[in-house]
Amino acid sequence: MAIIKYSETELNNLARLMRAEAVSDGDFGMLMVGNVAINRVIAECYTFKKTPTLNDVIYNTPGGFAGVRSNLFYSSPTIKERELATRVLNGEYYYPATNSLWFYAPSKNENCAPTWYEQKNAGRYKSHCFYEPDIGICPKIR
DSSP states (O other): OOOOOOOOOHHHHHHHEEEHHGGGHHHHHHHHHHHHHHHHHHOOOOGGOOSSHHHHHHHHHTTGGGGGGGGGSOOOOOOHHHHHHHHHHOOOOOOTTTTEEEEEOOOOOOOOOOSTTTTTEEEEEEEEEEEEEEEOTTTTTT
């Protein structure tokens, strides 16, 4: 059962976003990007106070995803990418994205910054660093 409401279009957009942001990090990397998107829908804090849908989160300005400007975002998702997006929508979470609202990919051989958008580093998976709010700031996710 899905943890948030979504349309078929939003499922496809999430799958495309996951690919655009993290295809180079494989399935787990894409799943973690999906986790961040779901957290932003649920969180109701920071710049995500008025983002109750996946499309609101995906296209949010400021604070949106850079992947929507990638050529990888503008083609239909594969069956595999839709399956990964469905897994996230059904509640699969992966550390360090479990409670994260932000991520970025530092330059090659660069360490993750200790904080990003005033959130602490939750960890790194391959090329992405993930950041989560302190306990109590976004109670719906922490």
